[in-house]
Amino acid sequence: MKVVKFGGSSVANDEQIKKVGSIVADDSDRKFVVVSAPGKRFKDDVKITDLLIELSDLALRNKSFDKKLTEIMERFSEITSELNLSQVILTDIKQSIQSTLSSEMSDRAKADELKSIGEDSSAKIVSAHLKTIGLNAQYVNPKEAGIIVSNEPGNAQVLPESFAKLYNMRQRDGIIVIPGFFGFTQEGQLMTFPRGGSDITGSIVAAGVQADLYENFTDVDSVYVVDPRMVENPEKVTELTYKEMRELSYSGFGVFHDEALMPAFQREIPVCIKNTNNPQSPGTMIVSEKDQQSRCVVGIASDTGFSNLYVSKYLMNRELGFGRRLLQILEEEGISFEHAPSGIDNMSVIIRDNQLTAEKEINVINRIKQELNPETISIDYGFAMVMVVGEGMMNAVGIAEKSTAAFAEANISIEMINQGSSEVSVMFGIRKDKLDLAVKSLYHKFFE
Numbered sequence: 328m329k330v331v332k333f334g335g336s337s338v339a340n341d342e343q344i345k346k347v348g349s350i351v352a353d354d355s356d357r358k359f360v361v362v363s364a365p366g367k368r369f370k371d372d373v374k375i376t377d378l379l380i381e382l383s384d385l386a387l388r389n390k391s392f393d394k395k396l397t398e399i400m401e402r403f404s405e406i407t408s409e410l411n412l413s414q415v416i417l418t419d420i421k422q423s424i425q426s427t428l429s430s431e432m433s434d435r436a437k438a439d440e441l442k443s444i445g446e447d448s449s450a451k452i453v454s455a456h457l458k459t460i461g462l463n464a465q466y467v468n469p470k471e472a473g474i475i476v477s478n479e480p481g482n483a484q485v486l487p488e489s490f491a492k493l494y495n496m497r498q499r500d501g502i503i504v505i506p507g508f509f510g511f512t513q514e515g516q517l518m519t520f521p522r523g524g525s526d527i528t529g530s531i532v533a534a535g536v537q538a539d540l541y542e543n544f545t546d547v548d549s550v551y552v553v554d555p556r557m558v559e560n561p562e563k564v565t566e567l568t569y570k571e572m573r574e575l576s577y578s579g580f581g582v583f584h585d586e587a588l589m590p591a592f593q594r595e596i597p598v599c600i601k602n603t604n605n606p607q608s609p610g611t612m613i614v615s616e617k618d619q620q621s622r623c624v625v626g627i628a629s630d631t632g633f634s635n636l637y638v639s640k641y642l643m644n645r646e647l648g649f650g651r652r653l654l655q656i657l658e659e660e661g662i663s664f665e666h667a668p669s670g671i672d673n674m675s676v677i678i679r680d681n682q683l684t685a686e687k688e689i690n691v692i693n694r695i696k697q698e699l700n701p702e703t704i705s706i707d708y709g710f711a712m713v714m715v716v717g718e719g720m721m722n723a724v725g726i727a728e729k730s731t732a733a734f735a736e737a738n739i740s741i742e743m744i745n746q747g748s749s750e751v752s753v754m755f756g757i758r759k760d761k762l763d764l765a766v767k768s769l770y771h772k773f774f775e
């Protein structure tokens with residue numbers, strides 16, 4: 328039994344949805360289908376989820392949202408008419424949007440419900456299309472399926488009781504089509520996962536129904552060793568471990584959500600990344616353990632949008648609890664951190680920019696000055712992180728040397744290095760304007 332997830336690019340228009348139909352029809356093991364909202368049809372297109380967020384922002388500020396609503400309905404109307412589906416689906420979508428807007432819910436709850444309508448509508452459309460091609464398919468809402476989540480709008484996490492409930496779905500006849508990206512709290516409130524979270528739903532369903540395989544269909548033939556938008560025709564990866572994929576996804580490989588690995592990993596369900604536009608291609612397998620012969624570095628991931636909070640104080644190493652108190656200030660201000668490399672008299676804390684507001688920044692700086700009395704304190708923006716990843720690095724000599732040589736050859740100064748004791752990855756902090764050059768140079772060093 329397989330769980331198949333189709334991303335936004337795979338359900339962006341009628342043509343793509345027909346490909347989805349063929350893929351599902353092609354293999355009778357594909358029983359559970361999870362879908363995203365229609366994504367981009369071309370480079371500068373706008374995803375339905377983004378249109379819904381724009382609509383919700385306008386409506387909740389009491390601004391006119393009619394144009395946005397028309398734009399959304401036109402997208403769905405084009406899909407349903409090209410697929411010859413009943414107009415009832417369209418009426419249903421419009422009614423969902425309008426009834427959410429006029430409900431008594433809080434603004435946060437409304438925003439989350441509106442965001443989820445893209446996936447919900449997509450699942451209704453895909454199940455109707457599967458029926459028209461002769462398959463016994465039915466739409467099942469995540470509440471009915473048993474996806475129970477924490478009460479964190481836009482950032483929900485699955486609760487363990489979901490898995491046993493989902494297991495019962497195996498008994499259902501035919502193909503089950505479930506919308507991705509959201510679940511329900513114990514109290515029945517809808518909550519969305521973080522952006523890109525339909526991958527998470529797919530993994531939860533795969534873990535719950537104890538699937539033999541979780542196939543994640545997207546728009547590339549495989550995971551590549553670097554983001555294919557940064558290097559032309561990079562090498563393909565045939566196999567990765569969960570640990571490697573987690574590091575790579577977290578560090579910038581947008582092809583699979585990093586939070587989607589845990590449910591599949593815990594139940595050892597293999598994941599296969601495949602291409603809706605070329606389903607014959609074998610794709611990339613993500614497994615617990617892989618062939619020892621493979622390369623020691625499997626990928627180079629990168630991301631921008633980081634800041635460095637730098638604090639220095641003479642004899643910091645002797646001041647008991649300095650690091651704890653510094654991190655506690657961040658915790659109390661609601662800021663999570665990514666890395667914290669330190670020296671004897673200084674400490675850097677790498678923070679994602681989206682964690683900092685102007686107000687939080689002022690509070691943090693003032694509190695550190697008052698409570699820790701440092702000599703220097705600064706927040707430096709514009710950092711990028713590059714991650715060299717591979718489980719085989721543990722037994723290999725010279726990876727750091729080879730990496731630093733790649734930076735040196737590109738004349739890039741490394742601002743920070745962090746290697747965890749697990750040795751699955753080495754992180755390099757550089758200025759963001761040098762990122763492209765750095766990734767190309769590392770690719771050249773390790774893969775060409």
Ligand SMILES: Nc1ncnc2c1ncn2[C@@H]1O[C@H](COP(=O)(O)OP(=O)(O)O)[C@@H](O)[C@H]1O
Binds near residue numbers: 335337363544546553
């Ligand atoms: N290392 C990588 N390997 C493959 N694709 C990558 C990688 N890094 C980033 N991507 C990007 O991820 C995209 C697929 O993810 P996404 O846009 O979320 O797809 P979907 O619409 O299926 O959810 C690819 O088109 C590619 O540009």
Ligand SMILES: N[C@@H](CC(=O)OP(=O)(O)O)C(=O)O
Binds near residue numbers: 336374521522525
């Ligand atoms: N539609 C949601 C969830 C998702 O997973 O989308 P996609 O498969 O297009 O990345 C988003 O845009 O965040």
